Amino acid sequence: EAQVTQNPRYLITVTGKKLTVTCSQNMNHEYMSWYRQDPGLGLRQIYYSMNVEVTDKGDVPEGYKVSRKEKRNFPLILESPSPNQTSLYFCASSWAGENNSPLHFGNGTRLTVT
Amino acid sequence: AQSVTQPDIHITVSEGASLELRCNYSYGATPYLFWYVQSPGQGLQLLLKYFSGDTLVQGIKGFEAEFKRSQSSFNLRKPSVHWSDAAEYFCAVGPIWAGGGADGLTFGKGTHLIIQP
Numbered sequence: 001e002a003q004v005t006q007n008p009r010y011l012i013t014v015t016g017k018k019l020t021v022t023c024s025q026n027m028n029h030e031y032m033s034w035y036r037q038d039p040g041l042g043l044r045q046i047y048y049s050m051n052v053e054v055t056d057k058g059d060v061p062e063g064y065k066v067s068r069k070e071k072r073n074f075p076l077i078l079e080s081p082s083p084n085q086t087s088l089y090f091c092a093s094s095w096a097g098e099n100n101s102p103l104h105f106g107n108g109t110r111l112t113v114t
Numbered sequence: 115a116q117s118v119t120q121p122d123i124h125i126t127v128s129e130g131a132s133l134e135l136r137c138n139y140s141y142g143a144t145p146y147l148f149w150y151v152q153s154p155g156q157g158l159q160l161l162l163k164y165f166s167g168d169t170l171v172q173g174i175k176g177f178e179a180e181f182k183r184s185q186s187s188f189n190l191r192k193p194s195v196h197w198s199d200a201a202e203y204f205c206a207v208g209p210i211w212a213g214g215g216a217d218g219l220t221f222g223k224g225t226h227l228i229i230q231p
Contacts, residue, residue, distance in 0.1 A: 002149075004157070017120065021116070023188075033218075040123075040223060041220045041223060042222055042223035042224050043158075043204065043221040044221075045218050058218065059218075090157055090158065092158075101147065102160040102163060103158070103160070103165030103219070105150075105158040105159070106157050107155070107156055107157045108155075108157055110168065
């Protein structure tokens with residue numbers, strides 16, 4: 001089954017403790033992206049990647065890092081989490097360069113930073 | 115800069131009644147428009163998309179949307195809602211492919227649909 005898998009689904013951590021949220025897709029998609037969803041703000045893009053070793057900032061990249069060492073994986077790294085990063089995070093993937101390629105989303109990771 | 119406005123934060127509809135969710139966009143070129151649905155605890159699922167051609171597009175789950183260039187709108191409709199349609203709905207606008215920054219999808223803030231029995 002084609003899917004985007006995020007782990008963990010729920011995460012509670014404390015300020016400053018480094019964490020990684022994993023994202024993996026099995027569709028051989030070139031494009032992957034991270035979003036955060038906050039009440040009243042909709043989805044905002046954090047980082048995206050057009051292919052292996054190619055990443056770029058989205059609209060709200062501060063406080064986050066990503067890497068794309070393999071095509072299928074696109075982890076989101078919070079080196080020093082802060083309470084304002086408490087949010088619902090989504091990973092998504094799609095073909096790149098196709099004019100009818102919808103985003104496939106993971107089921108989300110709800111992060112709480114205390 | 116591109117933008118999407120979903121004027122209604124919440125909408126309540128009785129089961130079996132018709133539904134229309136509004137979406138207005140601002141985009142400097144030919145827009146590519148999407149509607150996504152987010153059920154509780156789930157990721158976003160594509161309902162339908164518009165790229166070109168017939169301005170009335172059909173999607174999954176009995177939804178349709180109409181692109182009106184003169185009104186910069188892409189409203190989502192369903193003739194008769196079911197309790198399972200209760201969810202968050204997002205309209206999005208973007209370029210030919212999903213990218214980032216100015217080349218990425220811009221999402222509206224969402225409309226929360228409540229279904230009354």
